[in-house]
Amino acid sequence: MFQKAVRKRAKARIGICGPAGSGKTMSALKLAFGIVGPTGKIAVLDTENESASLYAHLGDYHVAVIKPPFTVEKYISGIREAEKLGYDLIIIDSLSHAWAGTGGILEFVDSRTESAKGNKFAGWREATPKHNSLVDAMLQSQMHVIATMRSKTEYVLVDDERGKKVPKKVGMAPIQREGMDFEFTLVFDVDQERHIATTSKDRTEIFDGFHGKLTEEHGSSIRAWLESGESAKNHAGTTQEQQPSGPKSITQDQVMELETKISEVGADRDKFLAYLGVNRLEDIPAERMTAALKALEAKTKKSDGTPGTVTDITAILAARRIPFKLDETNKEVYATPSYQDTASKEFLKTKGFKWSSSYKAWVIKMAA
Structure with missing residues (x-):
C-alpha cells in the first residue's frame, strides 16, 4: 500500500494574481517563454478584450478570444482545443471571468436561485460541479497551465516621500472561488505600482522570499525544477536492465559541437544550460541533444531578424x-x-x- 515518496516530473500549474494594470499578462507570457523554451508552442485564452495580443513583440504565441458570456464550458472547450492542436502551454487570461464575469459561476447561481424561488442551495448544487469540471480540466491537462486572476482592490492611505498621506491601490484576494490557490504549484501576487511579484504559495522552493519582476529566466528555472523529477515510467518500476542501452549523456564530440554552436550564435551559456536543466554541457542527456541543437538554431533565426543598422x-x-x-x-x-x-x-x-x-x-x- 505505502511506497517511498518520489517527486515525479510534472507540468506547471501557476496562478498570477493582481489588480488591473499590474502586468499579469506580460508576467504570464515571460514565464511561459521560459518554461516552453524557444521551440515550444504557447496558447492564450483571452477574456480581456483581446489585450493579450498587445504583447506580440515578446515572441510567438497564438490567441483565442473568449467573449461574453464567460461560461465554464467555453473555458473547457478552449483547453481541449489547445491540447488537440499540440500546444505545450496554455495561459488562461483571465480565470476570474469564469467566476464573476457575465455568464460566470456567480451569475449562474443567481439565475438558478431565482428559478428555485430564492433557494440558493439549489443554485450551488448545480454550480459546484460546473466549477469543479473547469478545475479538473486545468489540473488534468497535459499542457503547462498559467492562469491569471484579477485581485479585489482596495485603496489604503500611505505616506509619500514628503510625508503626505496619499491613496494607494492595492490588490487583495483573487476574484475566484475561495481556496482556488490550493490548486496551483506556484501563486504570484503582482502589485500595480511597480509590477513587482511576490509569492503567496511556492511548492518549488525556488521563489522563497522572492520580490521582483518575473522574467523568462524565472520560467527556465521552473522548467528545470519540473523536469528534475523522476519520470513516471521509472517510478512505475522499470529496472536498470530494462533501460535502453546507449550513453546517458551526450558524447564529447557532441559537447564540442554545442560549444561551437553557442559561440557562433552568441547564445547566453548560463541561460542555455538553465533551459536544459543542467549545470554543464557534459550533463545534457543524450536524448535531449536534438532539442539542444534546435534551441540554438532558433536563436540563430531570432538573431537574424534583429535590426543591425x-x-x-x-x-x-x-x-x-x-x-x-x-x-x-x-x-x-x-x-x-x-x-x-x-x-x-x-x-x-x-x-x-x-x-x-x-x-x-x-x-x-x-x-x-
Missing part, C-alpha cells in the same frame, strides 16, 4: 511611435518611452537597448 532600428522606433534621438557621430540611438510605457521598454530590451542613467534613455550602439 541605424536605418533599421530608427524605422522600427518610428513605426512603434517610440520617441528617440540619433547621434550620427557615435552611431548611437537614444529611445525615450514614457515611464508608464512598459510594453515599449520591454520591446527595447529585446532589441538590445540598455538603460543609461547618464542619458536618462535607452541606448543602443548600431552598425553603420
Whole structure:
C-alpha cells in the first residue's frame, strides 16, 4: 500500500494574481517563454478584450478570444482545443471571468436561485460541479497551465516621500472561488505600482522570499525544477536492465559541437544550460541533444531578424511611435518611452537597448 515518496516530473500549474494594470499578462507570457523554451508552442485564452495580443513583440504565441458570456464550458472547450492542436502551454487570461464575469459561476447561481424561488442551495448544487469540471480540466491537462486572476482592490492611505498621506491601490484576494490557490504549484501576487511579484504559495522552493519582476529566466528555472523529477515510467518500476542501452549523456564530440554552436550564435551559456536543466554541457542527456541543437538554431533565426543598422532600428522606433534621438557621430540611438510605457521598454530590451542613467534613455550602439 505505502511506497517511498518520489517527486515525479510534472507540468506547471501557476496562478498570477493582481489588480488591473499590474502586468499579469506580460508576467504570464515571460514565464511561459521560459518554461516552453524557444521551440515550444504557447496558447492564450483571452477574456480581456483581446489585450493579450498587445504583447506580440515578446515572441510567438497564438490567441483565442473568449467573449461574453464567460461560461465554464467555453473555458473547457478552449483547453481541449489547445491540447488537440499540440500546444505545450496554455495561459488562461483571465480565470476570474469564469467566476464573476457575465455568464460566470456567480451569475449562474443567481439565475438558478431565482428559478428555485430564492433557494440558493439549489443554485450551488448545480454550480459546484460546473466549477469543479473547469478545475479538473486545468489540473488534468497535459499542457503547462498559467492562469491569471484579477485581485479585489482596495485603496489604503500611505505616506509619500514628503510625508503626505496619499491613496494607494492595492490588490487583495483573487476574484475566484475561495481556496482556488490550493490548486496551483506556484501563486504570484503582482502589485500595480511597480509590477513587482511576490509569492503567496511556492511548492518549488525556488521563489522563497522572492520580490521582483518575473522574467523568462524565472520560467527556465521552473522548467528545470519540473523536469528534475523522476519520470513516471521509472517510478512505475522499470529496472536498470530494462533501460535502453546507449550513453546517458551526450558524447564529447557532441559537447564540442554545442560549444561551437553557442559561440557562433552568441547564445547566453548560463541561460542555455538553465533551459536544459543542467549545470554543464557534459550533463545534457543524450536524448535531449536534438532539442539542444534546435534551441540554438532558433536563436540563430531570432538573431537574424534583429535590426543591425541605424536605418533599421530608427524605422522600427518610428513605426512603434517610440520617441528617440540619433547621434550620427557615435552611431548611437537614444529611445525615450514614457515611464508608464512598459510594453515599449520591454520591446527595447529585446532589441538590445540598455538603460543609461547618464542619458536618462535607452541606448543602443548600431552598425553603420
